[in-house]
Amino acid sequence: MKLAIVGKGGVGKTSISGTLARLLARRGSNVLAIDGDPNPNLALTLGIAPERIAAVPGLSRALLEHVEGEYRLTKPLAEVCAAHGLQGPDGVTLLAMAPEHEAGAG
Numbered sequence: 408m409k410l411a412i413v414g415k416g417g418v419g420k421t422s423i424s425g426t427l428a429r430l431l432a433r434r435g436s437n438v439l440a441i442d443g444d445p446n447p448n449l450a451l452t453l454g455i456a457p458e459r460i461a462a463v464p465g466l467s468r469a470l471l472e473h474v475e476g477e478y479r480l481t482k483p484l485a486e487v488c489a490a491h492g493l494q495g496p497d498g499v500t501l502l503a504m505a506p507e508h509e510a511g512a513g
Contacts, residue, residue: 425452432498439488441466442503450503453495463493465503 412424424440432438442449450460470487471478480487492500 421448421452425449428499429453429495429497432495438499439484439492440499440501442501444504447503450493450495450501453499453501454497455493455495455501459493463501463503464491466491 410427412420412427414420421442421444428438428440440449440453450463451457466487470481470491472481473479488500488502492502494500
């Protein structure tokens, strides 16, 4: 199952996403949560301690390639998760997008 949650700011997307991810993981599902928000807070909702969050390397555009009209990972997903993922207490794996630091990079 793939699930994306979108909407206006301040409507609870992060809270709903984190809660749903944790519940699915507790029921035995393999859950990969991706935080693409420029102000990422999903890790906190997943129960990950703030001091662990800073140690997570964010995902960069270098991990994507544009092939035949679609974007694909340049490495296998398992490798990306191993290098960039953070495991939450309920077993949810979190990937967070890296903030863009260069003008015109966004």
